[in-house]
Amino acid sequence: MNPHVRRAGKRLRDLQTAGLWRQRLVRDGPAGRTVMLDGRPCLNFSSNDYLGLTTHPKLCEAANRAMRDYGNGSSGSALVTGYSRPLCELEELMAWHTGREAAVVFSSGYLANLALAQVFCQRGQVxxxxxxxxxxxxxxxxLAGCRLRRYRHADVAHLKSRLDALEPPAVGLVASDAVFSMDGDTAPLASLAQACGQKGVLLAVDDAHGIGVFGPAADNRGQGSVRAAGLDESAVPVLSGTFGKAYAAAGAFIAGPKLLIDLLVNTARTYLFNTALSPAQAAMAQAAVRISRTEDRHRQRLWTNVARFRRLAEAAGLPLGAATGPIQPLMVGDEKQAAALADGLLRHGILARAMRYPTVPKGQARLRLTITAAHEAEDVQTLVEVLAHLLPARIPSRQWSADHDPN
Ligand SMILES: Cc1ncc(COP(=O)(O)O)c(C=O)c1O
Incomplete structure (x- = not known):
């Protein structure tokens, strides 16, 4: 056998032995309230479509209209021929929606975030x-050749001590998720902004899971976690977010002061060397942002479902975390147990994927449940009943704050 193939086979066997084998399930039809996986219908508790917009007719109409008017693909990088009118309008919409001077749209959140250190830091900076x-x-x-240093989860005192030890210009950037994707909790954004402001260090916040969902209490139109925390562009200069989650589309944005956005457009390698988002996807994202601003009923349903889940899960003694939003992880710990639990749920017609290393730290495997606006009351009840039936005794006591010393 070819030695490269033999080595690949050995690595895959090792993954299997460690309970880290990942298997894709083929989906037919939309991933809405239910999902058809490998020919089986399941209740879907693994979707990031928090507002349940994936089958919203206005999204389909917007995409169809754009395909009719602009063709299918974007045809090239945004700096060549890919910068379609719907893409340009989407940027203007996102700047306005997030209360910022300007925005640029990347073809995914992963690529948008990759650009941050490359553009805003120098090699060797922290x-x-x-x-x-x-x-x-x-x-x-x-990838930008920077020195990555981590502070303890949501621990601004620890961040400050690291900032004190490393005066600027040694530090190029502080970056944080706004809502943590695997734990569902929210970063202490105001304290982060204050700490960075005091030191004159650039702060970037990724609101992939907050945009569309959270917003100012007095007028929540999904403007995101930063606006919900009462912070503006001067406190959090760089804000990224994706259209692939609450907005049920694809692509992502970075919003902030115009000069920072212009620098991204001119120098971000993941922007320059990447095919732009297609006109249909841009039009779909625009429609989703507008719907989420004007149709508050989706967020209302989401909050009702989240509250229902937490109430029932607490009553059933399930090991819940502190998250108050749509991401509701159930800590298991052991990778194999987490995979077995997800398999058990699937046998009961419920999709809730297990998250294991390297998505989460070793020994902190969990079910990442997501509650959405698409669920019915009885779906949430079924989930809790099946979990209560499958869980007992097998799950050791939770270790939510298993924060080891960061490197
Ligand atoms: C916090 C966070 N940021 C960025 C991304 C990447 O976004 P995208 O899927 O658009 O690449 C994700 C998930 O996919 C995420 O959870």
Whole structure:
């Protein structure tokens, strides 16, 4: 056998032995309230479509109209021929929606975040990050040749001590998720902004899971976690977010002061060397943002479902975390147990994927449940009943704050 193929086979066997084998399930039809996987219908508790917009007719109409008027693909990089009118309008919409001077649209959140350290830091500068940040922010620092240093999860005192030890210009960037994708909790945004402001260090916040969902209490139109925390562009200069989650589309944005956005457009490698988002996807994202601003009923349904889930899960004694939003992880710990639990749920017609290393730290495997506006009351009840039936005794006591010393 070819030695490369033999080595690949051995690595895959090792993954299997460690309970880290990943298997894709083929989906037919939309991933809405239910999903058809490998020919089986399941209740869907693994979707990031928090507002349940994936089958919204206005999204389909917007995409169809754009395909009719602009063709299918974007045809090239935004700096060549890919910058279609719907894309340009989407940027203007996002700048306005997030209360910022300007915005640029990338073809994914991963690519948008990758650009941050490359554009805003120099090689060898330190990037300070929450240790539970999304992989795209971690990779951003690593791929830009920066020195990645992490502070304990949501621990601003620890961040400050690291900032004190490393005066600027040694530090190029502080980056944090706004809502942590695997834990569902929210970063202490105001304290982060204050700490960075005092030191004159650039702060970037990734609101992939907050945009569309959270907003100012007095007028929540999904403007995101930063606006919900009462912070503006001067406190959090760089804001990224994706259209692939609450907006049920694809692509992502970075919003902030115009000069920072212009610098991204001119120098971000993941922008320059990437085919632009298609006109249909841009039109779909625009429609989703507008719907989420004007049709508050989706967010209302989401909050009702989240509250229902937490009430029932607490009553059933399920090991819940502190998250109050749509991401509701159930900590298991052991990778194989988490995979077995997800398999058990699937046998009961419920999709809730297990998250294991490297998505989460080793020994902190969990079910990442997501509650959405698409669920009916009885769906949430069924989920809790089946979990209560499958869970007992097998799950050791939770270790939510298993924060080890960051590197
Ligand atoms: C916090 C966070 N940021 C960025 C991304 C990447 O976004 P995208 O899927 O648009 O690449 C994700 C998930 O996919 C995420 O959870």
């Amino acid at each position: 990037v300070l990050e929450d240790r539970l940040n999304h992989a795209s922010l971690i990779d951003s620092a690593r």
